[in-house]
Amino acid sequence: MLGKLGLHPPDGGLPVRCPYCRADDDRVVDSRPAEGGYAIRRRRVCKSCGKRYTTYERVERFPMRVLKKDGVREPYKRSKVLDGVLKACNKLSISNEEIEALVDRVEQKVFSYERGEVPTWQVGEWVTEELKSLHQVAYIRFASVYRAFSEAADFVRAAKQVDGE
Numbered sequence: 001m002l003g004k005l006g007l008h009p010p011d012g013g014l015p016v017r018c019p020y021c022r023a024d025d026d027r028v029v030d031s032r033p034a035e036g037g038y039a040i041r042r043r044r045v046c047k048s049c050g051k052r053y054t055t056y057e058r059v060e061r062f063p064m065r066v067l068k069k070d071g072v073r074e075p076y077k078r079s080k081v082l083d084g085v086l087k088a089c090n091k092l093s094i095s096n097e098e099i100e101a102l103v104d105r106v107e108q109k110v111f112s113y114e115r116g117e118v119p120t121w122q123v124g125e126w127v128t129e130e131l132k133s134l135h136q137v138a139y140i141r142f143a144s145v146y147r148a149f150s151e152a153a154d155f156v157r158a159a160k161q162v163d164g165e
Contacts, residue, residue: 016044016055023048035104064110065117073117081106081127088142094135102130136162 015024023046030043039058045051064076082103089099106126110118124146131139140158149155 018046018049018051019053020051021046021049034100036108038108064113066123067117067119069120076110076118076123078103078107081123084142084145085127085131085138087145088131088138089135090141092135092138094138098134102127102134105130132162 016026017024018026025047026044027047028042029045029052030041032041033039034041034056035058039056042055042057044053044055046053065073066076067073082099085099085103106123109126110123113122128139128143128146131142136159139162140155143149143158144155147154147158149158
């Protein structure tokens with residue numbers, strides 16, 4: 001609708017487009033805080049095709065950087081954490097809301113880190129801690145990739161850690 005009126009959002013960007021039909025005329029049907037109050041989740045319905053989709057409005061933060069094992073520094077990307085968690089949770093009975101909440105908690109730790117950059121190993125440890133309390137299989141899947149398991153004994157050790165042995 002903004003585009004049809006010749007108006008654009010205050011930041012000069014383009015209006016939100018429907019991911020299904022690309023129309024820019026939608027209606028917000030639900031808004032709620034997300035990411036510990038640092039974002040707003042908006043549920044929208046497209047007035048053209050009638051399909052629903054979700055958008056997030058996030059507080060813009062100083063770009064946090066991660067320090068990789070090889071010494072390379074790169075911008076922190078929420079999508080990388082989310083991708084790893086989604087792979088670990090694939091085909092398990094874990095809801096999208098639980099996954100988003102887990103990534104929110106990890107991201108909150110990243111942005112609360114006291115130094116200007118966070119080592120990737122630290123992000124990996126935070127993810128494994130969160131997954132360990134969420135789902136045992138997801139924890140072992142993530143740990144197997146993150147810690148580069150190379151033999152069956154590595155899986156056995158991880159399973160024993162989950163069971164508290």
